[in-house]
Amino acid sequence: MAKSDEHALTPQNEDFSAWYNEVVLRAELADRGPVRGTMIIRPYGYRIWELLQAELDARIKATGHQNAYFPLLIPSGHLQREAEHVEGFAPELAVVTHAGGKELDEPLVIRPTSETVIGEAFARWISSYRDLPLLLNQWANVVRWELRPRLFLRTTEFLWQEGHTAHADETEAMAETMTALGFYAEVAEDVAAIPVARGEKTAGERFAGARNTFTLEAMMRDGRALQAGTSHYLGTNFARAFDITYTSAEGVLEFCHTTSWGMSARMIGGVVMTHGDDKGLILPPRLAPHQVVIVPISRGDGGEQVPEAAAGLAAGLAAAGVRVHVDDRPQLSPGYKYNQWELRGVPIRLDIGPRDLAAGAVTLSSRLGGDKEQVELASVVEGMAERLDTFQHDLFERARSFAAERTRRVDHAAELAEAVATGFCLALHCGRSECEEKIKAETTATPRCIPTDGPPESGPCAFCGEPSAYGTRVLFGRSY
């Protein structure tokens, strides 16, 4: 451990972004890579990603999708075929011009996303209505050149999954788009304990080349919005560009309707910023590499029995399916270990010393606070699953009430500016892009989404007074 770990973190309300960087680095989630904007994901951070990935992958497969893998390099000509798409991604592309010791005839683009390479393959694989729907997903890295990098949130190379599907018609493709949004919401809320607003992006915020983009938006503890996953209905845009066609049952040649959807390792940044406090991370048990850490304290009379008792307890917890770790590093003091596991967000800590043993108990601390508790050694294992569930539930509820308290309904421009300084607001909006631009320029807020479950409402735009466009209030916030 670096020496700086012994110093307190910068408090959140003093400088949230300094706090964030310190937590990510000192909890050993990630480190900076040698190329600006790149990131090394360290084992503790990568384990969180693996746990999230397993939860998401299970849901992707349960809804009929299969995993595949497509190449990293894309002929630049492929990307040119869908005009809006290439325009949207052009500023972020990394291009390979030389390979094998010479200049290439056609430059190769490192995938910023895979619609084009997958679209080209779909065109070859689909010929009849019997080939539909085609439901694929890939786990991959992508590269989008990042000028303002932030660990996990914006990095030049990042890890994600991208689903790509082809369907016979709009109804089926739109249902697919919403299925993906549904399991993303489940992973965000039930696994990461991050409450999300679900909705559609306005035209100005849509994915390049999509007909409709749906999103999940979460509020971080500084009141800013994090986009936690997106799902796009692409219409027949990519099908026309890549000639993805099928012959219908009636023998008519039709274009496929396609979708794409993605969730990335930026979710880990979301977990840090939704739950963390001035002591560091707080991890939801379902994503915690160690759900329980046992700290044996072997000093004093009877201390020689502690290691065996700790090992026995750990074995019992592991057998019950709990991810448990015994911190038996002899060179470090218990106080140092407590601080470190707090910093790293472990939900439950069990301290076990000679006095605990003599009383047939352990001392339990929760990362969500409250008093330390003496728990009977014999009942620790059987009660742990329920404790972890309660922790998961409480963490979600805490985040939900935080977001609810900081989401205001506003009807005037001045209120809107005030509300987005600390959180989100719901406002009627005219839907005009010049109005969106003006709001952005004056408040730095953007429309995060048109909530899918928003109650019907219409009236004048809160900002300019023109009639509202979406039939419900739009969620505004400042975003990451």
Ligand SMILES: [Zn+2]
């Ligand atoms: Zn307006």
